[in-house]
Amino acid sequence: MHFPSTRMASPPEPGPYMPDLPAVPAWLNKGDSAWQLVAATFVGLQSMPGLVVLYGSIVKKKWAVNSAFMALYAYASTLIVWVLVGFRMAFGERMLPFWAKAGPALTQDFLVRRAVFPATAHYGRGGVLETPRTEPYYPEASLVLFEFEFAAITLVLLAGSLLGRMNIKAWMAFTPLWLLFSYTVGAFSLWGGGFLYQWGVIDYSGGYVIHLSSGIAGFTAAYWVGPRLKSDRDRFSPNNILLMIAGGGLLWLGWAGFNGGAPYAPNVTASVAVLNTNVSAATSLLTWTCLDVIFFGKPSVIGAVQGMMTGLVCITPGAGLVHTWSTMLIGMSAGSVPWFTMMILHKKSTLLMKVDDTLAVFHTHAVAGVLGGVLTGLLATPELCALDSPIPGARGVFYGGGIVQIGKQLGGALFVTVWNLVVTSAILLCIGLFIPLRMPEDQLMIGDDAAHGEEAYALWGDGEKFDLTRPETTRTGASGAGREDTVEQRLTSMGARGVTIQL
Numbered sequence: 017m018h019f020p021s022t023r024m025a026s027p028p029e030p031g032p033y034m035p036d037l038p039a040v041p042a043w044l045n046k047g048d049s050a051w052q053l054v055a056a057t058f059v060g061l062q063s064m065p066g067l068v069v070l071y072g073s074i075v076k077k078k079w080a081v082n083s084a085f086m087a088l089y090a091y092a093s094t095l096i097v098w099v100l101v102g103f104r105m106a107f108g109e110r111m112l113p114f115w116a117k118a119g120p121a122l123t124q125d126f127l128v129r130r131a132v133f134p135a136t137a138h139y140g141r142g143g144v145l146e147t148p149r150t151e152p153y154y155p156e157a158s159l160v161l162f163e164f165e166f167a168a169i170t171l172v173l174l175a176g177s178l179l180g181r182m183n184i185k186a187w188m189a190f191t192p193l194w195l196l197f198s199y200t201v202g203a204f205s206l207w208g209g210g211f212l213y214q215w216g217v218i219d220y221s222g223g224y225v226i227h228l229s230s231g232i233a234g235f236t237a238a239y240w241v242g243p244r245l246k247s248d249r250d251r252f253s254p255n256n257i258l259l260m261i262a263g264g265g266l267l268w269l270g271w272a273g274f275n276g277g278a279p280y281a282p283n284v285t286a287s288v289a290v291l292n293t294n295v296s297a298a299t300s301l302l303t304w305t306c307l308d309v310i311f312f313g314k315p316s317v318i319g320a321v322q323g324m325m326t327g328l329v330c331i332t333p334g335a336g337l338v339h340t341w342s343t344m345l346i347g348m349s350a351g352s353v354p355w356f357t358m359m360i361l362h363k364k365s366t367l368l369m370k371v372d373d374t375l376a377v378f379h380t381h382a383v384a385g386v387l388g389g390v391l392t393g394l395l396a397t398p399e400l401c402a403l404d405s406p407i408p409g410a411r412g413v414f415y416g417g418g419i420v421q422i423g424k425q426l427g428g429a430l431f432v433t434v435w436n437l438v439v440t441s442a443i444l445l446c447i448g449l450f451i452p453l454r455m456p457e458d459q460l461m462i463g464d465d466a467a468h469g470e471e472a473y474a475l476w477g478d479g480e481k482f483d484l485t486r487p488e489t490t491r492t493g494a495s496g497a498g499r500e501d502t503v504e505q506r507l508t509s510m511g512a513r514g515v516t517i518q519l
Contacts, residue, residue, distance in 0.1 A: 194233065223329065272293065
């Protein structure tokens with residue numbers, strides 16, 4: 017007779033697909049969480065090392081270290097301020113129509129709970145809830161990291177207006193203050209549930225929050241800090257164009273996380289956004305290059321990088337909200353309108369000529385950002401807006417949205433512009449009472465060695481030509497009688513190993 021076994025079945029071995037893993041609560045989606053961390057890393061690579069490399073190579077050799085360090089310092093200081101108070105000022109509970117309540121993002125209770133945007137619920141007429149608040153399917157820690165990368169790159173972009181003369185100590189004081197009193201206001205107003213978000217201003221991934229604000233703040237800061245030396249303004253050739261292209265390439269590829277991470281999930285909107293981002297960058301680069309060839313007779317590599325940048329910036333306000341054929345129109349606009357303001361209008365404007373915006377951040381970010389915002393107001397499709405916008409029925413003018421959407425886009429741009437102009441001026445004027453904003457003239461003549469005691473390259477000269485009209489050999493006097501120095505020996509004694517001599 018067969019008796020059933022009395023031995024108890026062993027419990028299932030723990031594995032990745034168990035329903036109740038301690039570190040995988042019911043609300044967490046592993047794919048969403050993984051993509052958000054990857055997207056955050058992509059955006060971080062745009063700053064570190066992307067813009068650090070680009071800044072260190074696009075400037076004159078004597079400013080390579082200082083320029084790269086300004087970006088490096090901004091990135092590091094932003095993270096500390098962000099987790100102490102900045103994140104919750106931008107994405108916390110509403111305190112004012114344009115600002116959230118400050119608080120730390122440091123404790124386990126806060127960071128391991130489900131991510132949430134407390135102020136993003138949208139109510140229609142009569143107080144009827146139309147769109148619930150945004151609650152991604154991953155921990156708050158992932159959101160803190162992702163939004164930090166956006167905040168950091170904004171300050172790094174702003175630094176591009178100030179390269180080659182700002183006192184590094186003044187920059188160290190400026191970065192945390194601007195983050196707290198300027199960036200957090202724009203981020204909450206447009207993304208965190210503030211008044212522009214509730215009004216229906218469309219800024220998909222930072223055309224206003226990041227690019228317009230960095231362009232206006234950078235231009236304003238350049239005015240108060242003052243210009244570079246005349247010799248530097250007249251001749252500021254890149255010290256390494258190949259590295260500049262490499263930094264620009266990191267920036268381009270990193271934009272997949274920039275615009276692909278904006279929906280807070282790897283969904284349909286993210287896929288459309290990443291494709292549109294690349295199409296706009298390529299179209300703008302080609303447009304800018306063609307204009308350079310038509311008007312100046314040859315393509316400029318620096319111009320191509322600027323065209324790439326304006327294409328990336330211009331698509332950002334609507335990357336996940338427009339058709340790809342519309343993206344090509346946006347790319348052509350991005351490669352032509354900022355080209356015109358930089359190459360033509362700039363030279364005819366007394367104000368633009370007076371303010372020394374080192375890397376033309378005003379043109380590549382402020383102008384391109386506003387242009388992208390307006391074009392999004394025209395071209396955003398109702399189907400894609402329905403997937404991302406908190407406002408029911410949101411759409412561009414060409415799809416029945418009415419001219420009111422353009423009014424909203426311009427109104428949002430005006431608020432960001434005025435706020436950054438006023439706050440940036442106030443911060444710098446206060447800092448200027450205690451720390452000089454501009455390096456002294458003797459440091460400006462020397463550059464990195466005076467500012468940091470370090471130089472980027474152990475090479476002779478800064479693009480100067482070695483004078484070969486002197487005799488092939490020279491005779492030394494007294495103690496060196498009878499010894500002849502060749503050209504090679506003279507160069508070596510000057511620290512010129514490996515230097516290229518221009519004949």
